[in-house]
Amino acid sequence: xxxxxxxxxxGLLRVGKVVxxxxxxxxESVRPGMTTGELDAIGAExxxxxxxxxxxxITYKFPGSTCISLNDxxxxxIPGDRVIQxxxxxxxxxxxxxxxxxxxxxxxxxxxPVEPVKQQLADCTRLAxxxxxxxxxxxxxxxxxxxxxxNEVRRCGFRIIRDLPGHGVxxxxxxxxxxxxxxxxxxxxxxxxxLVITIEPFVSTRASHIVTAPDGWTLKTPDGSPAAQYEHxxxxxxxxxxxxxxx
Numbered sequence: 001x002x003x004x005x006x007x008x009x010x011g012l013l014r015v016g017k018v019v020x021x022x023x024x025x026x027x028e029s030v031r032p033g034m035t036t037g038e039l040d041a042i043g044a045e046x047x048x049x050x051x052x053x054x055x056x057x058i059t060y061k062f063p064g065s066t067c068i069s070l071n072d073x074x075x076x077x078i079p080g081d082r083v084i085q086x087x088x089x090x091x092x093x094x095x096x097x098x099x100x101x102x103x104x105x106x107x108x109x110x111x112x113p114v115e116p117v118k119q120q121l122a123d124c125t126r127l128a129x130x131x132x133x134x135x136x137x138x139x140x141x142x143x144x145x146x147x148x149x150x151n152e153v154r155r156c157g158f159r160i161i162r163d164l165p166g167h168g169v170x171x172x173x174x175x176x177x178x179x180x181x182x183x184x185x186x187x188x189x190x191x192x193x194x195l196v197i198t199i200e201p202f203v204s205t206r207a208s209h210i211v212t213a214p215d216g217w218t219l220k221t222p223d224g225s226p227a228a229q230y231e232h233x234x235x236x237x238x239x240x241x242x243x244x245x246x247x
Contacts, residue, residue, distance in 0.1 A: 001170030
């Protein structure tokens with residue numbers, strides 16, 4: 001969507017704050033020994049308390065209020081009985097609707113102590129997001145976001161997962177345009193003021209693509225290599241974008 005009024009911006013910032021706080025509190029709560037279902041229940045309660053609705057549930061009938069993905073799971077991990085272990089990489093993706101507006105955010109946290117490469121992967125993915133945010137300005141083209149993120153990932157010696165892009169958001173969970181995490185010259189749409197998108201690098205140590213697990217939801221690396229993701233919903237401006245989901 002594009003911001004058409006002050007009402008739109010206020011509505012987006014409200015839902016952005018809710019999902020941002022929910023993600024923050026889930027990151028603070030996650031610990032080895034708890035199940036992904038228990039972690040999801042924390043997120044579900046926080047969203048309910050604010051009057052927000054889980055976007056994956058209302059949009060896709062996803063079997064969880066949030067997506068919680070471990071290690072080689074890049075996205076859409078189903079919360080359940082799986083116990084989080086020391087050494088795991090835990091990705092939490094929170095998206096919700098409130099008063100007709102949607103926002104989406106995510107982050108990856110290592111359950112220390114972890115293999116050094118997992119910590120490096122999480123750090124690199126966070127830095128890649130920062131590089132993408134730095135060029136997400138009105139007048140630039142969408143592919144410049146992907147180029148900046150891919151360059152950082154390559155510098156780290158890792159790989160962007162090419163089939164998991166960012167996306168438009170706001171009136172729905174997923175809207176045009178697609179925002180690739182790598183340099184794709186076809187993504188040449190000019191960023192305009194007021195455009196609302198997610199910027200979210202998905203990065204793996206070795207894999208560039210994902211496969212769907214037998215559960216029909218979870219997206220995994222085909223070779224078992226670990227993956228990480230960081231994400232913000234942003235509003236494009238002439239300068240640094242407004243981070244809708246920052247808290």
